[in-house]
Amino acid sequence: MSRFKRANKGDSLAGFRAEKTEPTVPYGLLKAARKSGQLNLSGRGLTEVPQNVYRLNIDTPEEAQQNVSFGESDRWWEQNELTKLLLSSNQLTQLSDDIRLLTGLTTLDLHDNQLSSLPSALGELQELQQLRLSHNQLKALPVELCAMKNLCSLTLQQNLLESLPEELGILENLTELDLSNNNLKGLPSSIGHLTCLQKLNLCHNKLSSLPDSLAKLTNVKLLDCSNNQLTDIPASLSEMPVLEQVYLRHNKLRNLPKLTAPMLQELYVGNNQIEQLETEQLACLTSISLLELRDNKIKTLPEQITLMSTLTRLDLTNNDISMLPASLSLLPNLKVLLLEGNPLRGIRRDLLTKGTNELLKYLRGRIKEEPERADEGHTAMTLPSQAAVNVHNIKTMKLLVYSEKQAPDIPDELFDAAADQGVTTVNFSKNQLTSVPSRLVEFQSSISDINLGFNRLTCCSPDICKLLQLMHIDLGNNQLSDLPPEMKNLTKLRSITLNYNRFKSFPEVIYQVVSLETVLLRNNQLGGVDPCHLIKMVNLTTLDLSNNDLLNIPPELGLCTNLRCLSLEGNPFRTPRAAIMAKGTDSVLEYLRSRIPS
Incomplete structure (x- = not known):
């Protein structure tokens, strides 16, 4: 009996209680990461990054401590430094300062977590080229993040950012910057220093104006400013020499922007408050291929619309256009003309349903052709x-x-x-x-x-x-x-x-x-x-x-x-x-x- 009494002095439920331990990563994954330099921990329900991940390139592996013999492929002292760490789709609420231990990282993916802040130690990752932080709860960025001069891609969409540090312009090697779906009300003027930038996404924010310094982004091809509160576009945007696509949908523009950007091919200005198209604005669009003007308040099209000779697609859906100029048919490359939702007069409804070719053919027939005089010969x-x-x-x-x-x-x-x-x-x-x-x-x-x-x-x-x-x-x-x-x-x-x-x-x-x-x-x-x-x-x-x-x-x-x-x-x-x-x-x-x- 004494034997059982002694046993009862301890915790009788001890064998059923789970001890609280820090999250771990399967040893096989860590071993493979030492060989490949890549570690994928996406979608594992992690609430914090395990310490052995931060210390992957510092601590001696278990097998070395056990003094076992190694094959040629398992020499731990020949391990590769971790360069790619994927932590997306977890439940991380914070990142430890120990992230600085992973000095060789070139890619860090933290998208789809619950991060509300970032440690200043992140700025010590000087080799980092890709940083994915989308779908988190970030309200601000640490200034130290702007010290990562090798950073090429920074994605911050779907956060709670209200402002950006003025030091952002130090990231001079950025080629892609996605700031969409935040609460930004303004942009730092230093954004013009990002001269390597090729794609800039600012859609779904609260911007009421754009800084003139955007004109210095001489390599930007795509600029998306849709779903903001813009009432005007700075004329300086015309100085962007390789700008090809501009998205300005769902803003408060009253005029078509005057953009003389020489390479501009696609301009999306749907869902604004544009009432009139000026000849001067159209003449600027010398290389335009696609022009979207749907859901505005345009009443008439100027005869000079023929100045846009490169136009292939014109979307005028849901405007207030009652008459179409016959000169529209002289656009040599126009293949798609969308006119649904306009109170057009003088054009049969069945003609509109036959498509662009039939409509343009009809408009060409309305052009008055003056017969040649017999005494003038060939004119x-x-x-x-x-x-x-x-x-x-x-x-x-x-x-x-x-x-x-x-x-x-x-x-x-x-x-x-x-x-x-x-x-x-x-x-x-x-x-x-x-x-x-x-x-x-x-x-x-x-x-x-x-x-x-x-x-x-x-x-x-x-x-x-x-x-x-x-x-x-x-x-x-x-x-x-x-x-x-x-x-x-x-x-x-x-x-x-x-x-x-x-x-x-x-x-x-x-x-x-x-x-x-x-x-x-x-x-x-x-x-x-x-x-x-x-x-x-x-x-x-x-x-x-x-x-x-x-x-x-x-x-x-x-x-x-x-x-x-x-x-x-x-x-x-x-x-x-x-x-x-x-x-x-x-x-x-x-x-x-x-x-x-x-």
């Missing part, structure tokens, strides 16, 4: 209906147009009339061409835009690759199955349209044209795409692969974070599911990234 102003050669288009607008003729070739007289005129735009669409006209090379020093869509091309002549100024090319609705390797020489090419052809694989040469921003390949027979090559296309923002034969979508495609529009509809793959696809490009990319094996 310099020849109208399209009177002759094959439109001398006015060639000399004044630098357009060479021979479209919708269903012709098997292009007349020589057209090329003769355009000789030495510096033609920049060529439209030979909707004919019966079986080969690229050889005389196009006569304009190789000037052509920047060419449309050969809706023909019968079975191959693309290498001659077209001699047009080194080419920026846009439309080869859609032909019978192409390959592209010439010489196309890699088109170093200024921004967009290529290959819809409705016969491509069975993604054209290899496209991967080599790193200047491309838009690639349209819908309605072909593509069986696959190589994400490793796509990632290197750093300028690619729009990729349309809809209606092809893609059986699976490689998860690595999610690493193409520059993509703003990815279309995959109409392919026979099972994942991503339709529900994810419906959420848009960002959700699809995020889903694909989550499927990448760690």
Whole structure:
């Protein structure tokens, strides 16, 4: 009995009570991290970072203390320094100062946690290049964070930031800065010192103005200021030489911004309070391809809208427009015109439902054509209906147009009339061409835009690759199955349209044209795409692969974070599911990234 009595002197429930211990990481993970230099602890329910993670490169491994023999691959003294630490989707509320012990980190992912502050010791990670802090509860940033001079990417979206430190401008190597979905009311003037910045996202904040110093961001291509309280845009933004995309949706703008940025292609100004379009504002948009003006209060369109000769898409949905100028039909590249929700008069409802081509054809018919006087002979102003050669288009607008003729070739007289005129735009669409006209090379020093869509091309002549100024090319609705390797020489090419052809694989040469921003390949027979090559296309923002034969979508495609529009509809793959696809490009990319094996 005495034996049992002694036993009862202790805690009878001791064996059932769990001791409170600090969170641990499986030993196998730590061992693998010493070899690879990477540690993925995402989605493990951690409330704090285990101490042995901070001390991974300092403490001697267990096996060394046990004095066991090592194989050649297990020599702990030859371990790699930790360079990549992923802690996303946990429940971290704070980060210890011991983070300074991981001096070799180049990537630190803390997104989707519950961090309300950051330790000043974070600034000691001088090798850090990527810092992901989105989806936390940060109200401020420590000044010390701005000491990380090697930082290239800083993502802070979905936090509670109300201001930014003036020292932010010290991060001079930043190429990407995402501050969207915060409570920012202003920006520090030092933001202009971030001269390497290429993408700046400021959407969903409380900004009422933008600093003039933004003009110093000479490498920014994409600027997103949507969903703020902006009433005006500083004229200095026009000094941004490579600015290509500007998002200003859901603000309080009363006028279309006057932006003379020479490379600006896409301007989104929907959901504002714009009532009138001025000729001066339109004339500035010399390279514009897409202009979104939906959900404003615009009543009329000026006749001078033809100044935007590069325009391909114009969205005027839900405005107060009652009449359309016939000159709208003279825009040579306009392919999409959206007018729903306007009180239009004089245009039949059924005509609006037939699409852009029919509407533009109707407007062209309303242009008054003065017949030539018999005693004047051939005039310099020849109208399209009177002759094959439109001398006015060639000399004044630098357009060479021979479209919708269903012709098997292009007349020589057209090329003769355009000789030495510096033609920049060529439209030979909707004919019966079986080969690229050889005389196009006569304009190789000037052509920047060419449309050969809706023909019968079975191959693309290498001659077209001699047009080194080419920026846009439309080869859609032909019978192409390959592209010439010489196309890699088109170093200024921004967009290529290959819809409705016969491509069975993604054209290899496209991967080599790193200047491309838009690639349209819908309605072909593509069986696959190589994400490793796509990632290197750093300028690619729009990729349309809809209606092809893609059986699976490689998860690595999610690493193409520059993509703003990815279309995959109409392919026979099972994942991503339709529900994810419906959420848009960002959700699809995020889903694909989550499927990448760690």
